[in-house]
Amino acid sequence: MxxxxxxxxxxxxxxxxxxxxxxxxxxxxxxxxxxDSEGRPxxxxxxxxxxxxxxxxxxxxxxxxxxxxxxxxxxxxxxxxxxxxxxxxxxxxxxxxxxxxxxxxxxxxxxxxxxxxxxxxxxxxxxxxxxxxxxxxxxxxxxxxxxxxxxxxxxxxxxxxxxxxxxxxxxxxxxxxxxxxxxxxxxxxxxxxxxxxxxxxxxxxxxAELRAEQAQRLAREAIAREMHDVLAHRLTLLSVHAGALEFRPDAPRAEIARAAGVIRESAHEALQDLREIIGVLRAGDQGDEPGRPQPTLAALDGLVAESREAGMKVELDHRVGEPATVPASVGRTAYRIAQEGLTNARKHAPGAEVTVTVDGAPGDGLTVAVTNPPPPGPVPHVPGSGQGLIGLTERATLAGGRLDHGPGPDGGFAVRAWLPWPG
Structure with missing residues (x-):
């Protein structure tokens, strides 16, 4: 890498x-x-x-x-x-x-x-x-x-x-x-x-100059990866619900109002996330700490609840009794994996029931899996470059773990990751 x-x-x-x-x-x-003046003999x-x-x-x-x-x-x-x-x-x-x-x-x-x-x-x-x-x-x-x-x-x-x-x-x-x-x-x-x-x-x-250039390049890559992980989830909601409004202009008023509310809320959350990232950059320049902490595994319930409010069918199988005991870096990586998995399922398998499984123990590692069956109906075209899964693979590798993804035998899709959890 x-x-x-x-x-x-x-x-x-x-x-x-x-x-x-x-x-x-x-x-x-x-x-x-x-x-001479140029340093030549x-x-x-x-x-x-x-x-x-x-x-x-x-x-x-x-x-x-x-x-x-x-x-x-x-x-x-x-x-x-x-x-x-x-x-x-x-x-x-x-x-x-x-x-x-x-x-x-x-x-x-x-x-x-x-x-x-x-x-x-x-x-x-x-x-x-x-x-x-x-x-x-x-x-x-x-x-x-x-x-x-x-x-x-x-x-x-x-x-x-x-x-x-x-x-x-x-x-x-x-x-x-x-x-x-x-x-x-x-x-x-x-x-x-x-x-x-x-x-x-x-x-x-x-x-020193080469190391500074490499550090700047790695910082830019980390910022780009973080922006993708944070904003892709929100912007996908905007795209899906805006597409629904476009293809179903005759939908009931209640559904139109709910979709508009989701669009408004997603836009607001995307703006907040963008402000957080910019705040982190400014704090890094000024030597201060960022204003809000990054999400960890304890915030996974809120992510699933937000996806359900947006109309997704999500089943959470959370087998970790104390999410707060998971190291912050490992929990943050697991949260981003689940977030990207839900985002991809919402884009490429709308209407399918998504299962998020989290299991593990200290010393054995933390396992995160996001699976979904084939979509029940036609899939609207939603633009995507596949950079999210590449970024997740890099993130998991940097954390000392591994990530696998690909279609299942039933036509669905699965994202599975293992992350180290020291005992």
């Missing part, structure tokens, strides 16, 4: 919302995750935060480059042409910092030979390693850092430090590289955590 279907959520959660309904990503989250333009971070990286690279450039220029054994080449490569490496967001891996690969040839490019090399660790998977950062670290012994053998031993220089630079990579991986993991939390929040929001 529709009410028992499980909600299946699409993957990923972001796809459940059409592109024109996706909420824009906040600027703080977009900056942290390096996303990458940005076409730098934000103020991007400019600040890139300028800071450029400043660090230039500051370290100037420091090492002076040391290179002061080396007495280094040819001037090589010193100029060192500074030129370092200047290009610092300028390339502005391209690190667009091509993080390419920039890091380009910095491997630049770092081997130039002391001035040391700051830019560290920035490139940090960038690739933040923006690329671990394997890319690992092999870039590994190649750079493998070239360190050759670099310091070729251009040894004057004031530091060979081993200390290699070890100290390797530790700095590892530290920079670890820092970059921490930033990347934090961004991935924020992205995961954002996706989970989006998924939770989508699930």
């Amino acid at each position: 529709e009410a028992n279907r499980q909600i299946t959520l699409p993957e990923p959660a972001e796809r459940t919302r059409p592109p024109w309904r996706r909420r824009p990503t906040s600027s703080a989250v977009a900056d942290e995750l390096d996303l 990458g940005r076409r333009r730098r934000t103020a935060r991007d400019w600040a971070v890139d300028f800071g990286c450029f400043f660090v690279a230039v500051l370290l480059g100037l420091t090492f450039s002076q040391e290179v220029w002061d080396e007495p054994d280094l040819p001037r042409a090589l010193a100029l080449l060192d500074q030129a490569v370092g200047a290009l490496a610092c300028a390339g910092v502005w391209l690190r967001r667009r091509w993080p891996l390419g920039y890091a690969v380009a910095m491997i030979p630049a770092g081997f040839l130039s002391d001035t490019a040391a700051g830019a090399v560290m920035i490139s390693i940090f960038t690739v660790a933040v923006h690329r998977p671990f394997r890319d950062a690992a092999w870039v850092t590994g190649v750079s670290a493998a070239l360190l012994p050759f670099f310091f053998w070729w251009r040894p430090e004057a004031d530091t031993s060979y081993g200390v220089s290699v070890a100290f630079t390797a530790v700095i590289m590892i530290t920079v990579v670890g820092w970059g991986m921490f930033v990347r993991s934090r961004r991935q955590l924020l992205l995961s939390l954002r996706e989970r929040a989006t998924r939770a929001e989508t699930e």
